[in-house]
Amino acid sequence: MVHDGLTGAQPTSLFGILYHQTNATTGTWLNLNRATYPVELATPAVNGNNSAITPGAVRLAINKVRKSLGSNQVSKLIAYTALEQEHQWEQLGVTISQIIKEGAGGRASDLDLLFTGEKTMAGVPIKSSINANQTRVDFLDLSHWGRAVMQDIDFYDVGGQTVFPIYGTSGGLSAAYIFYFVTGFQVWNESPRSGSYINNLAIPTGY
């Protein structure tokens, strides 16, 4: 995640999922040299091989967390992914769907060939976002993630003034004003091996 305006080959900005959840053995992680801790800092990964998601890949990703922590040590995960991968997952479900004609609080006669309820991957709730990477599914244990706030978000304040004039090209005041929000925070993760991810997944046609 890099803010607009930062330049350079490797600008450091807000850390995100791609920074914390990687199986890299080179480079750095939170000021540690990854080469020194190639196993401890590597998040278990499943290569999607430019293919559509399958239940086998999901099973493998979750089991990799169990293998790295101990099968009983896995906390509550969420499957954070993009709408594209949620779409692919639903497509897999369509092939085994059946229409229940009874129950459902009187709505059973409504024909819905797609999915509207809560969706899971092996019991892991899916949290989809338009901001997620289109080719990944990240299994996150949010009890190990957090946001370190160094400065609460507030108006940019200069001696009590939070609204500033804008000058036009003539040097006179424009008929507008400007204000800024400032904040200081960083996203942290204290246990990169508590999650896993599937990457290089194919994006369905149309997106």
Added chain:
Amino acid sequence: MENGDGSDASEQDWYISRTHGVYHIPGCAKGEPFALLIIKARGDALDLGDNRRFPFTITARQIAEDLLQDLHDHGIFICEGARPSSGELATATARREGFYQKLITEGDTMWARGHSFREISDLHRRAAMGLGVEREWAYVPMRMGDCPACGEKVKIGVAVCRHCSAILDEEKAAKHGLGAGAAATRLNANGAQSAEKKSRA
């Protein structure tokens, strides 16, 4: 080793992100034996606080090995020289074909269990296509033509229609011993043999 030269004998592109850069391993273009990615050493630094930094170098070999991880099976490898040798390419190809064979076996097993497409991934299908193996679970759509005689769909460029046995390409059919051309050739050959017998008598 100053440069870690990675070679890709597969047809797939790979993008790999690291804190020291994003690397693109190009897929091998059709007809080419390999694609090459030249990797150079990179610098990184640890922030020690108070404006003190601890710079360190990541060697090209370290980067190349990190990038490969589970990609060896796809025919990607680090070559010892500036270009991959024929021996290295043959080893990589053999490894990839072995991987593909394993995937095809896996696909067959999964298909036999329940004829479900859900568990069979695109990678399994790509393996079948890569080795030119026909499988029900790896259907490859192909362009077909209409037989001018019966109107049924036939593969493009075939000599004989599989439905009505009409000769679609006489030259090709004769070459394979089919059709009137082949019969005429056979007759000519028989005629020549009988003439030879008569002259002997």
